[in-house]
Amino acid sequence: MPFFHPGLLWFLPLAAIPILLHLLTLHRLKTVELSTFRFLFDSYLQQRRRMRFLEALLAMLRTAFILLLVLMVCRPILQQSSALLAGGKESGGRDVLLLVDCSASMNAVTEGRSAMERAREAAHALVGQLGREDRLTLVRVTSRAEELFTRFTKDAKEVRARIDGLQASSARGNIFAALLRLFGPEAPPRSNVTVYLITDCQASGWREVRSQGIERLLPPKVPFTVVIVGPQKETPNQAVGGDAPRQSRAVAGLPLVLQPRVINYSKTETADLTLSVLINDKELYPPLRLTLPPGETALPRVPPYTPTEPGVLRGRFEINSARRDAFPDDDAFRFTINVVPRVPVLLVNGNPVDDPIENDGRFLKTALTANPERPGEERKPGQPRGTRESGSRDLQRSLDVTEKPQAALTAELLRDFSVVILANCGGLTADQFAWLRTYVAEGGGLLIFPGDKVNPDLYNTQFFPVPGPQGETLTGAKLGPPEGDPDKVETWLPLADLDLTHSALTVFDNPDPKVRHFATVRIYKRFPLLIGPNKPQAPARGPEYGNAWPLARFPRREQAGRTPALVESRLGDGRVILAAFPAHTRWTNLPTKPDFVPLVLRLASYIQRRAEVEVPSVVPAGGVAEISVQRSWEPVSADVRRERGPSTGQTFERVGGRLVSAYDRTAEPGYYTVEVRSGPTQARSASAGTLQGRPVTAGFAVNLAPEESELKPLTEKEVRALLPGADVTFVDASSETRQLRGNLDERREVWRPLWFIVLVAILALEFLMATTSGRRKEEDQSISL
Numbered sequence: 001m002p003f004f005h006p007g008l009l010w011f012l013p014l015a016a017i018p019i020l021l022h023l024l025t026l027h028r029l030k031t032v033e034l035s036t037f038r039f040l041f042d043s044y045l046q047q048r049r050r051m052r053f054l055e056a057l058l059a060m061l062r063t064a065f066i067l068l069l070v071l072m073v074c075r076p077i078l079q080q081s082s083a084l085l086a087g088g089k090e091s092g093g094r095d096v097l098l099l100v101d102c103s104a105s106m107n108a109v110t111e112g113r114s115a116m117e118r119a120r121e122a123a124h125a126l127v128g129q130l131g132r133e134d135r136l137t138l139v140r141v142t143s144r145a146e147e148l149f150t151r152f153t154k155d156a157k158e159v160r161a162r163i164d165g166l167q168a169s170s171a172r173g174n175i176f177a178a179l180l181r182l183f184g185p186e187a188p189p190r191s192n193v194t195v196y197l198i199t200d201c202q203a204s205g206w207r208e209v210r211s212q213g214i215e216r217l218l219p220p221k222v223p224f225t226v227v228i229v230g231p232q233k234e235t236p237n238q239a240v241g242g243d244a245p246r247q248s249r250a251v252a253g254l255p256l257v258l259q260p261r262v263i264n265y266s267k268t269e270t271a272d273l274t275l276s277v278l279i280n281d282k283e284l285y286p287p288l289r290l291t292l293p294p295g296e297t298a299l300p301r302v303p304p305y306t307p308t309e310p311g312v313l314r315g316r317f318e319i320n321s322a323r324r325d326a327f328p329d330d331d332a333f334r335f336t337i338n339v340v341p342r343v344p345v346l347l348v349n350g351n352p353v354d355d356p357i358e359n360d361g362r363f364l365k366t367a368l369t370a371n372p373e374r375p376g377e378e379r380k381p382g383q384p385r386g387t388r389e390s391g392s393r394d395l396q397r398s399l400d401v402t403e404k405p406q407a408a409l410t411a412e413l414l415r416d417f418s419v420v421i422l423a424n425c426g427g428l429t430a431d432q433f434a435w436l437r438t439y440v441a442e443g444g445g446l447l448i449f450p451g452d453k454v455n456p457d458l459y460n461t462q463f464f465p466v467p468g469p470q471g472e473t474l475t476g477a478k479l480g481p482p483e484g485d486p487d488k489v490e491t492w493l494p495l496a497d498l499d500l501t502h503s504a505l506t507v508f509d510n511p512d513p514k515v516r517h518f519a520t521v522r523i524y525k526r527f528p529l530l531i532g533p534n535k536p537q538a539p540a541r542g543p544e545y546g547n548a549w550p551l552a553r554f555p556r557r558e559q560a561g562r563t564p565a566l567v568e569s570r571l572g573d574g575r576v577i578l579a580a581f582p583a584h585t586r587w588t589n590l591p592t593k594p595d596f597v598p599l600v601l602r603l604a605s606y607i608q609r610r611a612e613v614e615v616p617s618v619v620p621a622g623g624v625a626e627i628s629v630q631r632s633w634e635p636v637s638a639d640v641r642r643e644r645g646p647s648t649g650q651t652f653e654r655v656g657g658r659l660v661s662a663y664d665r666t667a668e669p670g671y672y673t674v675e676v677r678s679g680p681t682q683a684r685s686a687s688a689g690t691l692q693g694r695p696v697t698a699g700f701a702v703n704l705a706p707e708e709s710e711l712k713p714l715t716e717k718e719v720r721a722l723l724p725g726a727d728v729t730f731v732d733a734s735s736e737t738r739q740l741r742g743n744l745d746e747r748r749e750v751w752r753p754l755w756f757i758v759l760v761a762i763l764a765l766e767f768l769m770a771t772t773s774g775r776r777k778e779e780d781q782s783i784s785l
Contacts, residue, residue, distance in 0.1 A: 237265045
């Protein structure tokens, strides 16, 4: 028999005290010598038997009193047949399918206990009442079904261990996926099936059942018991969410925009909260006070955060409320920031002279480095961050520009840079052309501004074609002979058409018709960019035009059509942008115009080399984290490690110009660390300056599924409608009915007043017998005398 306080059973040996006293105080009659004692001897024998019986009975009553007193304090429990498995023990040989909902909402607490704790208790109760010949299949239900085991219930120890190990995940439940696994086309044949679903009946877990239906999936009239372990009414809750940092890459020195999102799911109560923003467990700003009306969502604005050093930062948004939260798991939103060093940019100057007018790299370097907003300088009133000017300043702070003459260009030098800009480089050798092609193929970005020093035929024949049978090219465009005359206005051309849908040019998409970008720009002289079969007209993107598509065009002139002004191309994992004009004022006035700085900065940012290791900042609950590594790292290996738990090795496959691996064990919320190692090659990385062969650490975060925060359970009527054809039975094991119906396994304490009545009866009987026994002793002694 189980007890509520089994530790007090150590006091049971106290019941032996009356027995010991009885043995030590046995009543002995006095011996009196008389002349005749026949009648006295007969009386002695009768009294002796009665006295021994009464003494033994008193000892037993006293022993029973102490024993029952100890048991009453230990509170014994009666285990009766449960409503969960009425007649379960008599019906052996069944195929019992036990589905346990392990969605995030199962951690919601009511009456001091979570639904997950009640689910484990219900599972233990069910297993304890199955027949020995019943075959049990335990399924953990999250966003994907996980079949933990299929065993005969006689293996009770392993079954109970698996049930004790059940934990809620970060994802929502998917009841349809679990039933499809058990009854779908690939499921094994089953007979005499009984289904038990232990769940909190949150609406998010039945989404696919509602949309796809399971009429044809479940066997007709299959016994289907739904054990409800969560609250049966909508529970007020507040949650915090957010978005991953908007920038595609976090660069040391570049501000990041962080956007929290706070939701009040209550329909009647106003929430008073405080919001904190933490990086590596340190608060960035004082907590922000929020008041949310019922059903409202707030998007509070917090100051941008500027990381100062490369590395992995762990951040989170956190809310606190004065009221006790039934579901505290969604009070924090985690994210990671994988900060890389400033983007290294190499400016190759084809004419590095002292004359600022003749120097071809002067305007480019000024656009890349000049920062009118000094550190600590505030923006003008009314000028929000994110405008074209403030965005340009942010990009400038993220770049680390180095200028070199074209004669200093080497393969070793290229490995240290993410972007290379050629400014009127007409003296490059064939080896330098080959190094640049290899650099681009391995992921580097190349921006070409040809000028009067460039021989177009040399570029077309020795630079752009890639040697080999594949017929690849650095760019599918060709440079034609220069056109235009700086001294003849009629030969000048404006930039008439920009692809404003391109990510590098969207900053120039202004809905105000009064704002016209590049309206006063004139190109005095340029190289016609020939795309396709020697046609100068600008085509749409398509495979028939090869490896080139225009980003900007000149206007149509006579029969020449609209010729490209900027062309984008790809080679391997890298990008190339070829301009039809140089970046000096001898051929164009563009370097003197305000639009020149944002144009150069965004082109450089767009073509920069991808990070050597790319990991998402935030992964959806139950989603897949894609780990991408530069192909030059091959062979490569990686380990993914949770905050608590062993690491998991990852394998990589070639996808395009990258090595990609997928990690899908994201059921647990928290921070995950990714450690990537390359092979024995000790080449220097181009993007981070680290040696390959040494581990590079990144990270991502997993949060709860947002839909799990709305604690809105389905009613019994709604669940029955979703399970047509099944013989549905409901067992309510929620906190609301727990005190009325007892525990799920019907553990009922023996009625306490019964213990008191029995103890009082024993005391009264013992007192009566002791009094009667004392009188008889006196009478016997007087008779003996």
